[in-house]
Every structure is written in C-alpha cells, then in structure tokens.
Amino acid sequence: MSALSRALLEIDAVRSGAVITDRDVLEGYASDESEVTPRVPDALVRARTTAEVAATLRAASAHGVFVTPRASGTGRVGGAVAVQGGIVLSLEGMHEIRGIERVDLLAVVEPGVVTGQLHEAVEARGLFYPPDPNSLATCTLGGNIAAGAGGPRAFKYGVTRDHVLGLELVTGDGTILKLGKRTPKGVTGYDLTALMVGSEGTLGVVTEATLRLRSKPPEVATLLVFLADLEQIQAAIALAISSNITPRCVEMVDAIALELMRRDAGVALPEGARAMLLIELDGQGAALERDVERLGGALDDAGALEVLVAQKAGERERLWAARRELSRTLRKSANFKLSEDVVVPRSRMAELLQLCGRLAEERGIQMPTYGHAGDGNLHVNLLWDDESQRPQVDSAIRALFEAVVEMGGTLSGEHGIGALKAPYLELEQSAELIATQRRVKQVFDPKGILNPGKIFPARRGHGAC
Ligand SMILES: Cc1cc2nc3c(=O)[nH]c(=O)nc-3n(C[C@H](O)[C@H](O)[C@H](O)COP(=O)(O)OP(=O)(O)OC[C@H]3O[C@@H](n4cnc5c(N)ncnc54)[C@H](O)[C@@H]3O)c2cc1C
Known part of the structure; x- marks a missing residue:
C-alpha cells in the first residue's frame, strides 16, 4: 500500500466521507485564479473541524505526504495548487461566524467564512471590518490571512495583517496552537500571529481567527x-x-x-x-x-x-x-495574461508607470496598470497574443522586478509569492534571509509537507521547499 493510501485510510477513519478521490471532483481543485500550470491533486480532504485538520496533518506528516491548504481558490500566485501533488486540504466547510462582540470590537470566525459575508454580518450591527480585497464576494478570511490580503481601503485602515488579533493554528505535524489574544493590546511572548499572516499555508493551517472590528463609518x-x-x-x-x-x-x-x-x-x-x-x-x-x-x-x-x-x-x-x-475583463482582452502586484514608495509611482510604458513598447506587448495607487501598489498586467512572445514577457517581468527592488519597493503587495514568483525571491531577499526563513519553516513543519513549491526558490538537488 502506498504512503498516500495509508494516510488517507487514517484520515477517513476520523470521518467517513472526508476523503475524496473521485477524479471529476479533484479536477475542480487543479488550479486557482493564477496562470500556474494546473495540477490535479492525488486526493481531497474536506475538513469540518479543527480535529479533522489536525488528524489530516498528523497522518500526512507520519507518511510523508504533501498537503496544500485551500480555501476559495481565488489566489493569484498558485498558492492553493498542489504543484507537487499530494492532498489538497479544503477549509471551505469551516464557514461559521462564531461570534461578533460589540464592546470588545472583535469577530471570531472559522477560516472558510467568505469575506463579504463577514462584512454584511458586522455592518448589520453597525460595525465594520475594513479589509476589502476586490474578490470579497468569493474569497475567504482564512485565504486572506494566509495570503496577507489587502484591498482598496488599506490606504486609511490597513490590510488584513492589521486586523488579526489571534489565531488557532494546526502545525505541519498536527499540533494545535492558540496564538495571539482577544484584546487590542498584548505583548506576551513572540508575535507568532504576525508570522502566520502571509505565510501562504507553508507553516500551518488556520482553523479559527479573532479579528479586530471598528465602528462603521456613517x-x-x-x-x-x-x-x-x-x-x-x-x-x-x-x-x-x-x-x-x-x-x-x-x-x-x-x-x-x-x-x-x-x-x-x-x-x-x-x-x-x-x-x-x-x-x-x-x-x-x-x-x-x-x-x-x-x-x-x-x-x-x-x-x-x-x-x-x-x-x-x-x-x-x-x-x-x-x-x-x-482583472477578469483584461483576461478576456488578449490570448495570454500575467499580472504582477508590485509596490513602490508612493514618491516613485511616476517612475514605475513610465517604466511600464517603456517595457511594453520595447517588448511589443501591452502592459495596462491599475490598482491601489495610494499605497504605491500597482497591478501591472502583461498581455500578449502570440505564444512566441513569451521570452519578451519574461524579460519584462525580470526588468520590472529589478527596478522595483532598486526603487525600494517589493515584489508583492498583497498576492504573495506562491509558486509564480518563487523563482524571483532572490532578487529581493538575501541568501541569509531566505535560509533563516527555511529554518523557521522547519520549526512549524518539521517534515516539510506543507504547501511545497511555494515562496522559496527550488534548490538544486532538493525539493522546492
Ligand atoms: C478578481 C480578483 C480580485 C482580487 N483582488 C484582490 C485584492 O484586491 N487584494 C488582494 O489581496 N487579493 C486580491 N485577489 C487575490 C485573492 O482573492 C486573495 O489572495 C485571497 O486572499 C485568496 O483567498 P482564497 O480564500 O481564495 O484563498 P486560496 O486561493 O484558496 O488560498 C490562498 C493561499 O492561502 C492558503 N490558505 C488558504 N486557506 C488557508 C488556511 N485556512 N490556513 C492556511 N493557509 C491557507 C493557500 O494554501 C494559498 O497559499 C483577487 C483575486 C481575484 C480573482
């Protein structure tokens, strides 16, 4: 019996029906809203409770099977795609709003709650959850936390990171941890909550979040x-x-x-x-x-x-x-589309826009831009019609990233690195910093089973993580 079959048997024993291996269903989990090459996972586990998430990770870790956490699959960098195979662990079934506290100004939610649904629920009580990714009608709070999502209202209110007070997290070996707090203040121990925001499902699986609310602007x-x-x-x-x-x-x-x-x-x-x-x-x-x-x-x-x-x-x-x-309108306007979400200091926005115009002209492609200009965070799109233009597109992306880093900016403002930008991480971060982050990953995911092939560039002779 294969390692995967042994792991699936153990997971199925926790709740019969949680494991799905039907090819038709698995195909629906092969891609997200990015241009990453689709890959059908070997199995799907639909978790409904923290205990099921923990059992899945314990079994996968014991048998050395990869696990890719997944919520709505609206991510733009291939984060929820099992690029190296294994299990996709779906959190869509954990979609309860567990509490909204008016005086404490917080909400306690399961990770599969759709962001727009939390907006409606809190606004009906005169409260406000500011983070508003443009995908809010379908994306989830767990996905927002893992991706470190932003949105238009970040200019005044900040991003998802600024609204996460505490998390329940299951680490790669199935340990359940309670991180953070329920109070607006608190400095006890390391801020592991902050570490988890934007960790793209590579350090643990979020099973509950305590989120900061405000009063609704009238x-x-x-x-x-x-x-x-x-x-x-x-x-x-x-x-x-x-x-x-x-x-x-x-x-x-x-x-x-x-x-x-x-x-x-x-x-x-x-x-x-x-x-x-x-x-x-x-x-x-x-x-x-x-x-x-x-x-x-x-x-x-x-x-x-x-x-x-x-x-x-x-x-x-x-x-x-x-x-x-x-984003979807642009996708329909050309045969091929890639999009980047770079950030530069606001004072360098004009330079960035000029650069995009120049790169488009030199490479013979279209590069429309739009986005969160107040934060210096632009969605730079690369559109082209003929497959043979791909080398020009790749060279435009590299030139764009190099210039952004040189301007004091960063490769991703809100979508994360995922599989798509992993090959470029070294343009922004030193070898020492990448090695330090790999060591952090080992602490939370000792067997290296969580979301392989994401964030870190592939090492020669090693797996991608
Ligand atoms: C039209 C459109 C507009 C968009 N606009 C914005 C925008 O304005 N701002 C913005 O930031 N993004 C935007 N996005 C990108 C995307 O919606 C966000 O990245 C969102 O946070 C992804 O949420 P999801 O529920 O779809 O997660 P998924 O795509 O399913 O997963 C995203 C990542 O999170 C991990 N993950 C998911 N759930 C968990 C969990 N419970 N625990 C641990 N890891 C987990 C996955 O492994 C993956 O790495 C847009 C996307 C589209 C298609």
Missing part, C-alpha cells in the same frame, strides 16, 4: 478624477495626502484599463482622459461634505480634466463593480 462619498496624463497621478496622490484629509482609498486605472471599463461597464469618460482616480472618503454630514469639496477643489486647481462626485450608493456600486471586474 457615510461614504466617492470622487472620480479624470486626468489627461498618467504621470499626474503621483501629484494627485501627493495632493490628497498633503490636504490633511485621509481618503479611505485611492485607486487608479490607466488609459487601456479605462477604455475597457468604458466599453464593458458603460463608465462615461471625458474627452482626452488618460487616467482615472477613484477616491473614497468616509465620515459624517457637513464634515464629510467639506472634505469632498476641499479635495475636489484642490484636484481641479491642480489640472484634473474633470472631478465628479458619486454620492448615491447605486452609482458608487456600479463603479466599484467595474473596478472589481477589471
């Missing part, structure tokens, strides 16, 4: 700012920051992406618009109105082509729906 206003020139974006962001008003988000869309929004979502564009900023402010009554007027006026004075205010919820939702769909 009103929201959206400014649509059209610019004649992409490079004006940096100046507009600097203006928004220096005006002493903190928008909750500052999103940008470049000319190519803007054209697709116009065509597919009916967004009206003024003549000559080459870029758009979507700025959202929250607050209350006259104070919010004053902020909108002040910021809108300053952007007008700074030479914006047009500044529109969308105050009705329906109007705002139509714009956001078009923005949230941009």
